[in-house]
Amino acid sequence: MYSTRTLSHTAIWITALLPGLVALGFLSDADFSSASSCLNTLGRLAGIWGLALLLVATMLCCRVPGFDVPFGGLTKLWKLHHRLGSLAFILLLAHPILLALGAAGISLQASAATLLSTQSAIIWGWVALLALMAFMAPTMSFFGEPKYQRWKLIHRIAGITVTFALIHTLMLNRALPGHWSTIIWGLLTLLALAAISYRWLFSLWHARQPYVVSKVEHPANNVVELSLEARERPLKYQAGQFVYLTPHDPALADGVGEEHPYTLSSSPLEKELRIAIKALGNASRALQNITVGGKVTIEGPYGAFFPAPGQPHEPELWIAGGIGISPFLARIRHYAHRQEPLDVRLVYCVQDESRLLFGDELKSLFAKVPGSRLHVHYYYRQGPLTADFLASCCPDLGVRTAYVCGPTPLMDLTERLLKQAGVGPAKIVTEEFELL
Amino acid sequence: MKKTAFAAFIAFWSSVITLLVTAALQPEVIAADVEEKRFTLDEVAQHDSVGDCWMAIMGQVYDFTDYIPQHPVPPVIITAWCGKEATEGMTTKGYGNDHSPFAYQLMDTYRIGILAVAE
Numbered sequence: 001m002y003s004t005r006t007l008s009h010t011a012i013w014i015t016a017l018l019p020g021l022v023a024l025g026f027l028s029d030a031d032f033s034s035a036s037s038c039l040n041t042l043g044r045l046a047g048i049w050g051l052a053l054l055l056v057a058t059m060l061c062c063r064v065p066g067f068d069v070p071f072g073g074l075t076k077l078w079k080l081h082h083r084l085g086s087l088a089f090i091l092l093l094a095h096p097i098l099l100a101l102g103a104a105g106i107s108l109q110a111s112a113a114t115l116l117s118t119q120s121a122i123i124w125g126w127v128a129l130l131a132l133m134a135f136m137a138p139t140m141s142f143f144g145e146p147k148y149q150r151w152k153l154i155h156r157i158a159g160i161t162v163t164f165a166l167i168h169t170l171m172l173n174r175a176l177p178g179h180w181s182t183i184i185w186g187l188l189t190l191l192a193l194a195a196i197s198y199r200w201l202f203s204l205w206h207a208r209q210p211y212v213v214s215k216v217e218h219p220a221n222n223v224v225e226l227s228l229e230a231r232e233r234p235l236k237y238q239a240g241q242f243v244y245l246t247p248h249d250p251a252l253a254d255g256v257g258e259e260h261p262y263t264l265s266s267s268p269l270e271k272e273l274r275i276a277i278k279a280l281g282n283a284s285r286a287l288q289n290i291t292v293g294g295k296v297t298i299e300g301p302y303g304a305f306f307p308a309p310g311q312p313h314e315p316e317l318w319i320a321g322g323i324g325i326s327p328f329l330a331r332i333r334h335y336a337h338r339q340e341p342l343d344v345r346l347v348y349c350v351q352d353e354s355r356l357l358f359g360d361e362l363k364s365l366f367a368k369v370p371g372s373r374l375h376v377h378y379y380y381r382q383g384p385l386t387a388d389f390l391a392s393c394c395p396d397l398g399v400r401t402a403y404v405c406g407p408t409p410l411m412d413l414t415e416r417l418l419k420q421a422g423v424g425p426a427k428i429v430t431e432e433f434e435l436l
Numbered sequence: 437m438k439k440t441a442f443a444a445f446i447a448f449w450s451s452v453i454t455l456l457v458t459a460a461l462q463p464e465v466i467a468a469d470v471e472e473k474r475f476t477l478d479e480v481a482q483h484d485s486v487g488d489c490w491m492a493i494m495g496q497v498y499d500f501t502d503y504i505p506q507h508p509v510p511p512v513i514i515t516a517w518c519g520k521e522a523t524e525g526m527t528t529k530g531y532g533n534d535h536s537p538f539a540y541q542l543m544d545t546y547r548i549g550i551l552a553v554a555e
Contacts, residue, residue, distance in 0.1 A: 030506040037506065040538065086437045093448040100455050103538050110541035112459030115452060117537040133445065140441045172536060 008070040009080060016056040016084060019184045020049040023176055036105025043098030048176070050091035051165050054132075055188040057084035058162055062195035063203070065300055074242075074302040075432055089136050092129060092165075121171035128164035135161060148281070149258060159196050162189075208246065208297040209235060213290055214272060219357050223323065224288045225265065228273040228296065235298060237268055238309065239334040240327035240431075243300030245275065247283075249290055255283025259299070263326035263405075263431075267334035273298065276357070278323035305403065305431045306331060314401050315343040317394050319385075319414050321406020322350065325357055327431060328405070332365045332372065341370035345394045349377045349385055349410055385410070387417050397421050405431045473497075473549030477521060480551070484519025486511060490548075491522040498546045 023045060031041040060081040068074040096115060104111040117123075135158035138146035146154070166189060169181075176184065215227035235243070242263040247256055260283050266274035279285040290296075305327050307314075318328045328346060335342045346366070350356045356376060366374040375393040377385055390397060402423055404414050411430055418428050475490075475497045483490035489500045500514070507514050517525045526543070527534050535543075 028508065030508060033506050083437065086441050089441055090444045093444050097448060097451045097455075099538060100451075103541055104455075106541050106545055108455075108459040108462050110538070110544075112456050113541055114537050115455060119534065119537055121534070122537060136441070140438045140445075142442055142445065171533065 004070045005072045005076075012056060012060070012080060012084075015188075016053045017049065019052040019176070019188070020045055022180055022184060023048050026177060026180075034105065036102050038102075039098050039105075040102030043095055043102055046091045046098055047095040047169070050088045050095055051162075051169055052184075052188060053084045053088035053091065054162055054165065055192045057081050057088060058159055058192040059188075059195045060084070061159075062198045063299075063302070064198060065207070065302060068302055069304045069308075071304075073304040073431070076304075085136075086140070089132065089140075092132060096125065096129070121168055124164055124168040124171065128161055128168055131161045131164055132158075156199075159192070162192060203299065208299045209233065211273065211296050211298050213292055213294040213296065216290065216292060218288075219276070220355060222279040222288065223276060223357055224290070225274055225276045226287075226290065227266075228275065228298070229271075230273075234271075235273060235301060237264060237301035238306065239264075239268055239330040240305040241301035241303045242327075243273075243275070243298045243302070246297045246299075247287060247290060247294065248296060249294035251294075252286045252290060254286040256286075258283050260284065261302075263303075263330070264301070265326045265329045265333070267330060267337045269334065269337045276323060276326050276329070280323075303431065305405070305429065313343065315396070315399055316345075317397065317400040317402045318344060318346040319402060319404045319406070319410075320346065320348050321410035322355065323357065324406030324410075324431075325362075326405070328403070329358055329362070332362070332369060335369045335372070336365045339368075341372075343371040345373050345375065345400070347375050347377055347385070347390065347393055349379065349406065352378060352380045385413060385417065387421055390417055390421065397423060401427045401429065403429045403431075408432065474552035475549050476552045480521075481519045486515050486518070489515060489518035491517055491520060491525075492551045493521075493523050493526045493543070495551050496547050497549045497551055498543060499548045500546055503542075503546055 027041060030037065032038050060077055063074065068077045071077040071080065100111045100114045103114040114122075135154060137143060138151045138154055166185060169185065210231040211228040212231055213226055214229040217225045217227075219225055237243075240263070242261050244259040245262050246259040250256060260281075262275045262277055264273055265276040266272065277284050277287050279288050318331075320328050325348060328348075332342070332344075332346075346362075348356070348362070353359075359376075362374055366372045373393075377389060382389065394400065397418075398421075400423075402414075402418050404411050404418075406414075411432065415428060415430065419425070475492075477492060480490045480492050480497060483499070483501075486504060487501065489504060491498050491500060500518075504511050504514060513530065514525075526539075529535065
């Protein structure tokens with residue numbers, strides 16, 4: 001039986017590859033009659049596939065809460081978006097080059113004329129391609145890492161490239177017969193448009209829920225845990241999911257009106273939302289000083305880190321690093337709240353005692369939940385996490401599903417250790433925030 | 437993926453520059469200094485079959501006999517224009533879309549003369 005995740009990823013790839021496959025069906029012997037026509041045909045196919053992948057990548061950026069779950073969470077969905085977008089970029093770069101090389105079969109002048117034509121369709125093609133390069137350069141860090149907020153703004157208006165590319169395609173219209181072209185491009189455009197409208201209209205005016213800060217706690221000097229009270233309808237979520245939080249408190253030094261993703265650390269049964277935030281950037285540093293009564297908006301929930309409720313319980317191994325404890329804290333709080341047992345080993349990796357976040361609470365929660373056990377790994381004393389340490393905490397490693405959340409180096413190390421210990425990739429679940 | 441995309445980005449501009457520079461440096465073929473052949477529409481009209489297909493397009497006369505098997509659409513669409521003034525077919529493809537610059541360049545290789553204006 002295929003998993004929902006495989007099915008949803010496959011469905012997306014089929015949608016993206018469909019227009020090119022239809023075009024393949026309309027090719028004739030003439031399209032392969034010489035090296036020149038082969039290059040021309042490849043050039044046209046690269047264009048069709050490139051645009052289709054770009055449209056589907058645009059569709060996936062919509063961030064509708066719940067839509068990401070079958071894909072394995074928003075981070076997984078955005079990895080897919082990134083893969084589709086990158087492939088589209090490469091194909092669209094190849095498209096004019098292949099066409100120009102195809103025309104070189106006639107003469108070099110013909111080849112140059114293919115690139116530098118005054119025909120309006122070709123000009124639109126160039127507008128689209130140059131715009132795509134301008135928008136993709138920061139994403140691909142061609143000229144260094146961009147600032148997060150600036151990148152986000154640039155990337156948000158990148159959708160306009162698709163419009164230019166569509167104008168170009170509809171003016172030329174060589175590879176797909178008339179009605180096919182209308183159906184296929186029309187359908188993909190509608191889907192992409194729906195996604196963009198969600199992001200620009202619905203999400204801004206409706207999906208963001210107003211909350212107010214009701215309590216501020218500091219589990220460590222650079223970490224704050226906010227309790228948030230809903231002013232309208234409260235969010236429904238699962239333990240381990242995350243939200244986008246936008247502060248609207250003008251007293252904050254930075255990040256006012258900027259949305260950032262944070263994992264919820266509360267049990268879904270609690271009346272209020274809790275979010276633990278570590279000072280990692282300008283916005284999260286400013287949030288350390290937010291006060292009770294501060295206004296924020298919340299959009300979400302996103303992510304599918306833990307199995308959905310109702311699925312059979314399998315023994316779990318949690319590996320957390322630093323603030324990566326948040327989703328695990330939420331889950332153990334949830335089980336303690338429900339007074340239910342949970343077969344879990346937590347390996348919490350921290351630098352030293354002062355950075356053991358929620359240490360006392362974790363100890364009492366793990367004492368309360370039957371079947372759960374807590375192990376702390378101190379880097380300054382024990383060095384990097386080792387296979388032996390994992391085996392000593394968790395002799396039955398092979399039967400557990402591992403959930404890993406923390407800084408990238410720890411995640412990479414843990415994944416390597418787990419794979420060496422014979423844990424299959426399907427039993428290693430990770431949550432990373434780099435892409436957000 | 438980022439590295440591949442960056443490599444593709446560099447490769448793209450290298451190819452564009454190479455193509456344009458070599459095209460600019462190549463000496464243009466000087467047309468032979470002979471009087472071009474002129475054909476009237478009546479003469480063009482005599483070549484109106486799949487096996488012998490001439491067309492007049494934008495004041496030029498073309499012999500597309502060898503090209504018809506290579507044209508991307510079914511032959512019937514293009515052969516309908518054999519022996520005729522086919523500028524409309526070239527610029528609209530029958531549904532309002534112009535042919536590509538590639539097609540125009542390709543067309544040039546089949547040119548046999550210019551259309552004589554009726555006196």
